[in-house]
Amino acid sequence: MKTSYLTLIFICIPATLSTSVHLPNCKDALEDCLHQEEPWTRCYEDRISRCIQRTRIPIPNFYRWSVNSSNKAEAGMDSGHRVHIPAHALQRSKRNDSHTTDYVHITVAVLNSSLFKLGPVRGYRSGEVLRQSVLAVRVGDHGVSDLDQPVRIAFRNTNVTERGTCVSWEDSEINKGEGDWSSEGCNTTLIRGEFVCSCNHLSFFAVLVNSKLSVDPVNAAVLGYISYIGSSFSVVFTTVSLVMYTCLRKGSSEQSIGIHMHLTGALLFLHLSYLLSEWWVWHEADGAEGRVCLAFGLMLHWALLSTFTWLAIEGFNLYMLLVRVFNIYVRKYLLKLSLFGWGIPTVTVVACGFSGVYGRHSFYMKGANNGSSTDICWISSAPDSHGVVVSYVTVSGYLGLVFLFNTAMLGVVVVKLWGQRGKGRMWKDWATVLGLSCVLGVPWGLAFCTYGPLSLPGLYLFSIFNCFQGVFLFLWFLAFLHNGRPERPSVKDSSSQKMMETNLN
Structure with a gap:
């Protein structure tokens, strides 16, 4: 009996170590994806969903926590952003997941807007991004869209004279590595000095500000x-x-x-x-x-x-x-x-x-x-x-x-x-x-x-x-x-x- 237990231990430990070794490191996820031939945004969404933190030192502008899929999740970041994810979104992600646990992990990363290359779409492209901050929000290991209850992301607005529009990133189907901002599926609300984006999907989110012209x-x-x-x-x-x-x-x-x-x-x-x-x-x-x-x-x-x-x-x-x-x-x-x-x-x-x-x-x-x-x-x-x-x-x-x-x-x-x-x-x-x-x-x-x-x-x-x-x-x-x-x-x-x-x- 002891021999069989020891055999199982020696079989399971190498398998666990092998799986851990092949999982990407969260610290290097962005740099690795930027050198990929595929659109780096898709690579990054996949990497941050499966990556592990190999050290106890916190990664700047990177946040991950686990919550029960039957409850809603809300958290604030050191950068001044807040994320509210309803239980409906967590359950949708849970149904797409193969794991049997009741918990699901949430990953949020704050990126610089200069990483997003704007393609020559009709000669018109995105405007100024509020504080040059883009939030990548991911729940579980799969994408979530068409939510009945929207996800809310709050962006702190330090200039009360700025007008903003909540947008999410869409990769170009023609030119890899390029894309454009779109407000489809997102509503914008200004509440007590914060831009609150209510969106029916998860993606890369930002707020475009300094609108001086109102043109469709x-x-x-x-x-x-x-x-x-x-x-x-x-x-x-x-x-x-x-x-x-x-x-x-x-x-x-x-x-x-x-x-x-x-x-x-x-x-x-x-x-x-x-x-x-x-x-x-x-x-x-x-x-x-x-x-x-x-x-x-x-x-x-x-x-x-x-x-x-x-x-x-x-x-x-x-x-x-x-x-x-x-x-x-x-x-x-x-x-x-x-x-x-x-x-x-x-x-x-x-x-x-x-x-x-x-x-x-x-x-x-x-x-x-x-x-x-x-x-x-x-x-x-x-x-x-x-x-x-x-x-x-x-x-x-x-x-x-x-x-x-x-x-x-x-x-x-x-x-x-x-x-x-x-x-x-x-x-x-x-x-x-x-x-x-x-x-x-x-x-x-x-x-x-x-x-x-x-x-x-x-x-x-x-x-x-x-x-x-x-x-x-x-x-x-x-x-x-x-x-x-x-x-x-x-x-x-x-x-x-x-x-x-x-x-x-």
């Missing part, structure tokens, strides 16, 4: 296509405009047309750098944080500031033609404007470049049931950068000043047309006013209408008018050529009426 995925995709198509057309037509100006107006001393061509060149750089930035992030997602993305972000910022500056110069030139008509001559006028138009943006972006504000930025768009955004090489949205301040000062603030000044200049044109052509003929000048509105960049003011209840119509109008601005300037240039080159009036015989007709032509 369909409209977001349409806006993306408008941007790409409009920018592509603008690149083509601005290039044609510059070639035509070089061939047909070579040696011309007309300063207004020269200013128009500088603005056209700035728009060419703007749309070209935008398309290149989007292309780089799309095809080089892993390297979007490198020096190339920094260079694209700097170039896009410089082109945008140059466009704003030349729009302001257009307004200033209009002021000189319509208001200071008897004192228009300025020595080397176009050269001085060129130094200002290209110099101010260059100095600004060089200063911003030394401060390290350029990099990858996520423009987050949130709909009712899903979240998406577009990533672009621009002013970095990283929390440790000064990107927010730089963006508000050099983009929003600068655009606001240019918009107010040029709108005032457009008002001066309307008043002069009203006074010189009569009220009855004002409707015939709508083309002139619309053309000047485009040249002065008045549609850029629609950027301030992309918030609030009119955000969606404002976004469509902003995208259409500004993405196709290069096309509109080309039509304006053709209209100028059609009217013929106006005579340049001298200082002695110039009059308000003649100067008015010269400029508006």
Whole structure:
């Protein structure tokens, strides 16, 4: 009898040791899965369900405990997250399990959001993840979905002004290792400073925050296509405009047309750098944080500031033609404007470049049931950068000043047309006013209408008018050529009426 007991002991001990040796170590589960050919998320879910802790030293951001499957489970983590799993979910997991014990183990891991690679899905991807924290929740050894009673995960919200959407990770069926966030099966509730995610499945969970635009995925995709198509057309037509100006107006001393061509060149750089930035992030997602993305972000910022500056110069030139008509001559006028138009943006972006504000930025768009955004090489949205301040000062603030000044200049044109052509003929000048509105960049003011209840119509109008601005300037240039080159009036015989007709032509 003793011999048989000893035999069983010596048989069972090696078998137990062999099983333990082949079980993965929880500490190395993430690193091992990141080097697998299959999607690392699926590998990691399987590993943390079967792994063992070979040492008594706690693993950072890794939690495991066992509970009775007939009771609900609730626990808080040192990271500030809380997980509530109803008994229904535990029993579902128990029915999928081959073990006969009444207990089931729960595993929760807190991961960094940078591990999740976003694929180029419709050009729109996930936005900023709250505190860059993603929770992997696993019950038992099998997946659990379609729960009647939802699992609740609480994320601490330290900024009460942030709006968030609960999402879970979905692997891409096309590109392995990539995926996207989806809010399908999850509801979001803000309770006492916490985002509470109620989901009917177990997966990798996160909260997308900093939503400034309210756009559903369909409209977001349409806006993306408008941007790409409009920018592509603008690149083509601005290039044609510059070639035509070089061939047909070579040696011309007309300063207004020269200013128009500088603005056209700035728009060419703007749309070209935008398309290149989007292309780089799309095809080089892993390297979007490198020096190339920094260079694209700097170039896009410089082109945008140059466009704003030349729009302001257009307004200033209009002021000189319509208001200071008897004192228009300025020595080397176009050269001085060129130094200002290209110099101010260059100095600004060089200063911003030394401060390290350029990099990858996520423009987050949130709909009712899903979240998406577009990533672009621009002013970095990283929390440790000064990107927010730089963006508000050099983009929003600068655009606001240019918009107010040029709108005032457009008002001066309307008043002069009203006074010189009569009220009855004002409707015939709508083309002139619309053309000047485009040249002065008045549609850029629609950027301030992309918030609030009119955000969606404002976004469509902003995208259409500004993405196709290069096309509109080309039509304006053709209209100028059609009217013929106006005579340049001298200082002695110039009059308000003649100067008015010269400029508006």
